[in-house]
Amino acid sequence: MPKGGRKGGHKGRARQYTSPEEIDAQLQAEKEKQEEEMSDGGGEGAAGCPAKEKKDSDESEDDEDYQQKHKGVEGLIDIENPNRAVQTAKKVTQLDLDGPKELSRREREEIEKQKAKERYMKMHLAGKTEQAKADLARLAIIRKQREEAAKKKEEERKVKDAAAVPAKGMQSLSLNK
Numbered sequence: 240m241p242k243g244g245r246k247g248g249h250k251g252r253a254r255q256y257t258s259p260e261e262i263d264a265q266l267q268a269e270k271e272k273q274e275e276e277m278s279d280g281g282g283e284g285a286a287g288c289p290a291k292e293k294k295d296s297d298e299s300e301d302d303e304d305y306q307q308k309h310k311g312v313e314g315l316i317d318i319e320n321p322n323r324a325v326q327t328a329k330k331v332t333q334l335d336l337d338g339p340k341e342l343s344r345r346e347r348e349e350i351e352k353q354k355a356k357e358r359y360m361k362m363h364l365a366g367k368t369e370q371a372k373a374d375l376a377r378l379a380i381i382r383k384q385r386e387e388a389a390k391k392k393e394e395e396r397k398v399k400d401a402a403a404v405p406a407k408g409m410q411s412l413s414l415n416k
Contacts, residue, residue, distance in 0.1 A: 342350070363371045 359368065362368050366372065366375055
């Protein structure tokens with residue numbers, strides 16, 4: 240069953256168009272009303288155009304009205320919500336770009352992390368951290384092992400050379416005979 244009952248909805252109705260002559264006549268009537276109000280009262284504007292009346296008043300009052308417009312009964316009842324943040328529009332000249340900028344919690348933590356890492360690396364390079372001390376001890380052990388291995392190779396080479404020299408002498412002696 241259709242939404243509006245058995246009768247057809249609004250979509251099937253014939254459309255009514257306003258002719259251009261009627262639109263021009265309405266515009267002329269509105270202009271004449273405005274001219275009469277302006278010439279009669281000048282500053283009354285109670286039933287006329289309140290926006291034009293505000294433009295004639297002081298600009299400071301206009302700014303205050305612009306900041307807070309009331310809907311419905313709000314203008315009659317004063318209610319203060321402590322959680323409501325009133326938005327104030329700042330002018331470009333009032334903005335303080337040179338002042339210190341407050342960082343968010345995440346940004347502060349990230350900066351602190353970077354500084355702590357830099358401090359740790361400085362101490363590590365100076366050899367003051369436990370990890371650096373362990374690394375240096377391990378390196379010292381490795382150096383000693385390499386020095387011992389180098390000495391051992393040198394001794395073996397000397398022994399080999401010493402054994403090779405008498406053998407060469409024997410071969411040369413045997414060839415001479």
